[in-house]
Amino acid sequence: MRFALIDNLRVEANPGLKGICPGCGQPVLTKCGTIRVHHWAHQRTELCDSWGEPETEWHRSWKNNFPHLWQECFMRDVLTGEKHMADVRTDHGLVIEFQHSHLKPQERIARENFYRDLVWIVDGTRLVNDFPRFLKGQNQIQPTGKSGIFHVYDPAKCFPSAWLSSSVPVLFDFLGGGQLNNPLDSRNQLYCLFPIKVGRRATLARIPRSAFIKTAINGDWSVRVTGIMKELLKGKEDWDNQEEIIRSAWQLQESEIKRFSERLGYGKGRRF
Secondary structure: OOOOOOOEEEOOOOOOOOEEEEOOOOOOEEOOOOOOEEEEOOOOOOOOOOOOOOOOOHHHHHHHHOOOOHHEEEEEOOOHHHEEEEEOOOOOOOEEEHHHHHEOOHHHHHHHHHHHHEEEEEEEOOOOHHHHHHHHHHHHEEEEEOOOEEEEEEHHOOHHHHOOOOOEEEEEEEEOOOOOOOOOOHHHEEEOOOOOOOOEEEEEEEEEHHEEEEEEEEHHHHHHHHHHHHHHHHHHHHHHHHHHHHHHHHHHHHHHHHHHHHHOOOOOOOOO
């Protein structure tokens, strides 16, 4: 946890400080070693948020793109009382979760259901094969005619399987905490995989980091995503309807063949 309350003010962890957790009101102490980023930790071993996990410099670097008051926002379900801390929640209601470590499917689904207006930023450098897989799968990615928008014909050949079933947009960051001298390197971009598939085909957007940050801050991100999702949903409905027409036609043809065969006596023990 980056912030705790001291005299009702949000304060970052520094050696020797004692504070109060803004989520549960329990005492927290600073952990300021040389391996992990400086953070606050509860005096008791249990966490007030079951989704809490250690932060990396990659997390902090991403969070620093947004105002401090948007970071580590506790959100409560008014019906159930369930409470969790979002990495970033903008004034427009968008929740941004930065995910470095492995996440169990059940927890991913739970977070998506809880936050709803959510986008994942996934560290694409955690596993050594993630970026090579993306490069190898480039033949699966084809332009759509819209700038920065692509079709992905087999997403499993491009992206980690753990994120292919997400119900919200997932942005892959293949740069991680590194820096590149070549501004044209593909790792300088973010790659947004949208959740709605048309058949097996997914939709991908290539987005400059600065563009994502800007639209997340000014509220345009959710508006644009909603528009894209509506288009994808319409495409999916058209595809499903066409599939149903084809399926019905095949069933009708099979039925006609069966009736024709029965008229000729096939299938009734007739011998030649």
